[in-house]
Amino acid sequence: MGTSGRQGPAGAEGRRARRHDPQRRTRILDAALEVLVADGVAGITHRKVAARADVPLGSVTYHFASLADLLAQAFAWYVGQRTAEYEALFTEVATRADLIEILVDLVQAGPSRHRGAVLGFELHLAALRDPALRALTHEWTRASRAVLARLTGPETAARLDALLEGMIMHALLSTEREPREETRAAIAQTLGPAAVGPGA
Amino acid sequence: MGTSGRQGPAGAEGRRARRHDPQRRTRILDAALEVLVADGVAGITHRKVAARADVPLGSVTYHFASLADLLAQAFAWYVGQRTAEYEALFTEVATRADLIEILVDLVQAGPSRHRGAVLGFELHLAALRDPALRALTHEWTRASRAVLARLTGPETAARLDALLEGMIMHALLSTEREPREETRAAIAQTLGPAAVGPGA
Amino acid sequence: MGTSGRQGPAGAEGRRARRHDPQRRTRILDAALEVLVADGVAGITHRKVAARADVPLGSVTYHFASLADLLAQAFAWYVGQRTAEYEALFTEVATRADLIEILVDLVQAGPSRHRGAVLGFELHLAALRDPALRALTHEWTRASRAVLARLTGPETAARLDALLEGMIMHALLSTEREPREETRAAIAQTLGPAAVGPGA
Amino acid sequence: MGTSGRQGPAGAEGRRARRHDPQRRTRILDAALEVLVADGVAGITHRKVAARADVPLGSVTYHFASLADLLAQAFAWYVGQRTAEYEALFTEVATRADLIEILVDLVQAGPSRHRGAVLGFELHLAALRDPALRALTHEWTRASRAVLARLTGPETAARLDALLEGMIMHALLSTEREPREETRAAIAQTLGPAAVGPGA
DNA sequence: TATGAATGAGTCTTCATTCAT
DNA sequence: TATGAATGAAGACTCATTCAT
Numbered sequence: 150m151g152t153s154g155r156q157g158p159a160g161a162e163g164r165r166a167r168r169h170d171p172q173r174r175t176r177i178l179d180a181a182l183e184v185l186v187a188d189g190v191a192g193i194t195h196r197k198v199a200a201r202a203d204v205p206l207g208s209v210t211y212h213f214a215s216l217a218d219l220l221a222q223a224f225a226w227y228v229g230q231r232t233a234e235y236e237a238l239f240t241e242v243a244t245r246a247d248l249i250e251i252l253v254d255l256v257q258a259g260p261s262r263h264r265g266a267v268l269g270f271e272l273h274l275a276a277l278r279d280p281a282l283r284a285l286t287h288e289w290t291r292a293s294r295a296v297l298a299r300l301t302g303p304e305t306a307a308r309l310d311a312l313l314e315g316m317i318m319h320a321l322l323s324t325e326r327e328p329r330e331e332t333r334a335a336i337a338q339t340l341g342p343a344a345v346g347p348g349a
Numbered sequence: 350m351g352t353s354g355r356q357g358p359a360g361a362e363g364r365r366a367r368r369h370d371p372q373r374r375t376r377i378l379d380a381a382l383e384v385l386v387a388d389g390v391a392g393i394t395h396r397k398v399a400a401r402a403d404v405p406l407g408s409v410t411y412h413f414a415s416l417a418d419l420l421a422q423a424f425a426w427y428v429g430q431r432t433a434e435y436e437a438l439f440t441e442v443a444t445r446a447d448l449i450e451i452l453v454d455l456v457q458a459g460p461s462r463h464r465g466a467v468l469g470f471e472l473h474l475a476a477l478r479d480p481a482l483r484a485l486t487h488e489w490t491r492a493s494r495a496v497l498a499r500l501t502g503p504e505t506a507a508r509l510d511a512l513l514e515g516m517i518m519h520a521l522l523s524t525e526r527e528p529r530e531e532t533r534a535a536i537a538q539t540l541g542p543a544a545v546g547p548g549a
Numbered sequence: 550m551g552t553s554g555r556q557g558p559a560g561a562e563g564r565r566a567r568r569h570d571p572q573r574r575t576r577i578l579d580a581a582l583e584v585l586v587a588d589g590v591a592g593i594t595h596r597k598v599a600a601r602a603d604v605p606l607g608s609v610t611y612h613f614a615s616l617a618d619l620l621a622q623a624f625a626w627y628v629g630q631r632t633a634e635y636e637a638l639f640t641e642v643a644t645r646a647d648l649i650e651i652l653v654d655l656v657q658a659g660p661s662r663h664r665g666a667v668l669g670f671e672l673h674l675a676a677l678r679d680p681a682l683r684a685l686t687h688e689w690t691r692a693s694r695a696v697l698a699r700l701t702g703p704e705t706a707a708r709l710d711a712l713l714e715g716m717i718m719h720a721l722l723s724t725e726r727e728p729r730e731e732t733r734a735a736i737a738q739t740l741g742p743a744a745v746g747p748g749a
Numbered sequence: 750m751g752t753s754g755r756q757g758p759a760g761a762e763g764r765r766a767r768r769h770d771p772q773r774r775t776r777i778l779d780a781a782l783e784v785l786v787a788d789g790v791a792g793i794t795h796r797k798v799a800a801r802a803d804v805p806l807g808s809v810t811y812h813f814a815s816l817a818d819l820l821a822q823a824f825a826w827y828v829g830q831r832t833a834e835y836e837a838l839f840t841e842v843a844t845r846a847d848l849i850e851i852l853v854d855l856v857q858a859g860p861s862r863h864r865g866a867v868l869g870f871e872l873h874l875a876a877l878r879d880p881a882l883r884a885l886t887h888e889w890t891r892a893s894r895a896v897l898a899r900l901t902g903p904e905t906a907a908r909l910d911a912l913l914e915g916m917i918m919h920a921l922l923s924t925e926r927e928p929r930e931e932t933r934a935a936i937a938q939t940l941g942p943a944a945v946g947p948g949a
Numbered sequence: 950t951a952t953g954a955a956t957g958a959g960t961c962t963t964c965a966t967t968c969a970t
Numbered sequence: 971t972a973t974g975a976a977t978g979a980a981g982a983c984t985c986a987t988t989c990a991t
Contacts, residue, residue, distance in 0.1 A: 188478075189390075189391065189474065189478065190389075190391045191389070191390050191391035191392075194984080194985065194986080195985070195986065195987085196984085196985070196986095205951080205952055205953070206952080206953080207951065207952040207953065207954090208951070208952070210952095210986080210987065210988085211950085211951060211952075215986080215987085216985095216986065216987095267477060270470070270473070270474055270477075271474065273470070273518060273522060274389065274470055274471065274474055275391075276522060277389075277467060277470075277521060277522065278388070278389060283522065283524075286522050287522075287523070287524075290519065290522070290523070304531065304534070304535075307519075307527070307531070307535075308512070308535040308538070310515070310519070311512055311515030311516040311518075311519055311535070312508070312511055312512045312515055312539075313515065314514070314515035314518060314519070315510065315511030315512055315513065315514035315515035315516075315518075316511040316515075318473060318511075318514060318515075319490065319507075319510070319511055319514070321477060322473060322476060322477065322483065322486050322487075322490070323487070323490070324487075327507075331504065331507070334504070335507075335508040335511070335539075338508070338538065338539065338541070339512075339535075339538065339539065341538070370975090370976090373975095373976095394959085394960065394961085395960075395961065395962085396959085396960080396961095404976095404977095405976080405977055405978070406977085406978085407963095407964095407976070407977045407978065407979090408975090408976065408977070410961080410962060410963080411975075411976065411977080412975095414962095415961080415962080416960090416961065416962095588878075589790075589791065589874065589878065590789075590791045591789070591790050591791035591792075592791075594963080594964065594965080595964075595965065595966085596963085596964070596965095605972080605973055605974070606973080606974085607972065607973040607974065607975090608972070608973070610965075610966065610967085610973095611971085611972060611973075615965080615966085616964095616965065616966095667877060670870070670873070670874055670877075671874065673870070673918060673922060674789065674870055674871065674874055675791075676922060677789075677867060677870075677921060677922065678788070678789060683922065686922050687922075687923070687924075690919065690922070690923070704931065704934070704935075707919075707927070707931070707935075708912070708935040708938070710915065710919070711912055711915030711916040711918075711919055711935070712908070712911055712912045712915055712939075713915065714914070714915035714918060714919070715910070715911030715912055715913065715914035715915035715916075715918075716911040716915075718873060718911075718914060718915075719890065719907075719910070719911055719914070721877060722873060722876060722877065722883065722886050722887075722890070723887070723890070724887075727907075731904065731907070734904070735907075735908040735911070735939075738908070738938065738939065738941070739912075739935075739938065739939065741938070773954090773955090794980085794981065794982085795981075795982065795983085796980085796981080796982095804955095804956095805955080805956055805957070806956085806957080807955070807956045807957060807958090807984095807985095808954090808955065808956070810982080810983060810984080811954075811955065811956080812954095814983095815982080815983080816981095816982065816983090
């Protein structure tokens with residue numbers, strides 16, 4: 150609880166001045182994402198972000214017009230990173246088996262994917278109510294499917310995308326991990342028997 | 350603030366004194382669910398719930414020890430209702446085609462399912478951070494799968510469950526409806542070729 | 550925090566009905582004193598008292614017209630007991646040495662006197678602001694001094710009374726106990742060289 | 750409520766905007782002490798302090814992390830002032846008679862000492878329950894005794910300290926003033942026959 | 950350009966008290 | 971006679987945002 154980084158005299162525990170700090174903007178965005186992972190959209194505040202970024206409170210409101218703005222930019226920043234990662238993930242895929250293995254990893258990765266999964270769901274839910282964010286989710290969904298679609302065709306990509314989303318949510322919430330074999334079978338089934346590859 | 354303007358002696362418009370009011374508790378729970386649909390866990394407050402239930406603010410805190418408590422009970426109340434509905438949905442299913450049609454409806458129902466879908470995702474996300482809610486999501490997932498599993502066997506039920514969840518989320522977020530035929534094909538594929546029914 | 554005895558549905562942990570309960574009034578008074586020891590005048594509430602007395606909240610407001618009334622009656626109840634005890638304490642005193650020993654015990658009794666000392670100071674401080682309570686402190690002071698005065702004469706009694714009060718407060722607040730010899734010397738000095746006894 | 754009616758855009762009577770306001774912190778501390786004198790620890794609230802300091806409510810919570818924090822700092826601020834005063838009081842003391850006269854004044858000063866005496870007892874009582882405050886009372890007691898001890902030696906200083914405390918409390922509570930001669934005799938007795946002075 | 954100070958609205962929660970039964 | 975339910979007022983505290991420097 151506000152141990153560190155409280156602003157204002159009430160708890161002025163040091164933080165040396167750091168004038169001239171390029172990439173402060175992105176440090177704040179990263180901090181915002183961390184807060185989102187920890188506390189969700191329901192729990193994000195300027196103060197928490199400032200504390201985590203180790204910048205003064207005023208710096209956050211200076212760089213971002215409002216909390217909603219900060220949220221939108223943070224999500225956009227995240228989606229941008231994520232999309233690149235996602236694309237990179239499939240560049241080496243040559244065979245159907247390669248693809249399956251990568252998708253199984255995606256679902257099973259567990260704690261390491263936690264951050265990504267949580268942010269994804271937070272964004273989805275926020276977008277449900279904020280049209281400004283919806284543009285982002287649309288573009289993200291489109292991009293994800295496009296990546297898959299290059300390997301599987303569009304219908305299968307859409308199905309896969311839905312299946313993966315559902316499985317990841319379940320994995321996130323269940324205490325015991327689903328057997329890897331089970332995950333693989335579900336993906337393989339959805340993928341269908343067809344060959345896979347940029348030329349498919 | 351104050352859609353119906355409570356609090357403060359000035360402005361005593363509306364709302365008759367309602368001293369003896371049984372089922373006030375459930376009215377509050379219903380109001381809480383409405384607020385959750387409208388504003389999410391991120392936006393629920395005692396005040397909004399009180400206004401929507403048309404009860405004084407103090408009444409909400411009287412019946413529920415904390416906002417977290419109210420949330421938990423509202424979700425539990427919802428899951429209880431939902432589970433019953435869900436089970437009822439499948440009692441008449443006799444053939445594979447019946448099942449598919451019902452599941453397609455589930456995904457496509459659109460605005461009418463909006464409420465249910467939003468509450469479901471809100472609960473999932475909240476459960477991610479609150480272990481107390483996790484018990485609820487576990488039980489819910491278990492029950493949903495059990496219903497499906499009676500018709501399809503456990504593995505298929507799990508896959509279907511994930512697929513449906515993903516498709517519903519996407520349906521919720523996308524502006525244009527996916528063609529019904531597409532949804533049906535995805536479900537049919539996941540269901541596999543096997544027969545369906547209590548004896549399957 | 551309100552673990553036990555919370556009233557109202559929010560935390561309705563059992564407490565069997567106990568119709569017809571004579572001396573409920575005094576049970577409530579005793580509970581009020583316990584709360585005063587624990588949390589002070591600053592922290593007493595109907596609810597805490599009810600919880601500690603294991604009676605319904607309504608019972609407290611039923612038996613006592615207001616919290617101030619409860620407070621006043623609790624203090625009066627306490628002073629009554631205390632005065633009797635105090636008088637009893639000195640009935641056996643025959644010599645100057647007896648008296649000194651008893652007074653040293655009074656100051657040094659430590660934790661066992663904690664309750665009494667705390668209540669005494671709470672009452673004194675409350676009386677500072679509430680004239681209704683002042684009658685009580687006057688009477689108490691008068692009675693205490695009268696008891697001592699029978700053995701020492703009025704001037705010495707007043708001095709002793711002040712000294713004891715100060716020493717008890719200090720004992721209450723300091724971490725290490727003052728040497729018994731020190732306490733004895735201070736009392737002996739204030740008592741003066743004169744003989745002691747009902748006939749003094 | 751609201752002596753000076755803050756909060757709420759309606760009713761913006763009085764109080765000029767005072768953006769830059771150094772020593773606001775100490776104004777708040779002084780206001781807190783005034784509230785403590787008037788209503789005690791039991792009655793202090795952010796609102797009362799804000800009203801008395803003539804600052805907005807938010808300003809109090811901005812400068813002090815919690816009410817307990819405000820209380821602690823206010824008491825510390827008071828003890829600091831008080832200790833200095835107390836020391837100054839005895840710098841001129843040359844003879845036993847000087848010392849006695851000053852101490853008698855201390856006890857008898859009546860209404861003018863009211864503030865000091867009340868704050869002292871409030872602090873003592875609060876310290877009984879809050880270890881953080883206990884550090885303050887220890888230091889205060891130590892300092893007071895040290896000042897006396899320079900003139901009387903340590904044992905006598907401790908006795909005097911207790912006697913004074915008790916007498917002041919009684920003076921505070923009784924309606925009629927004790928004869929000055931009585932007070933003087935008690936102090937003289939406790940002081941003993943010895944000479945007094947820095948060299949004593 | 951940055952930022953510490955400031956503030957008003959609103960949040961959850963507690964509570965004395967009232968009242969219908 | 972008791973008491974569970976109810977409620978309005980107020981409490982501590984948080985926070986988005988504004989502003990002077």
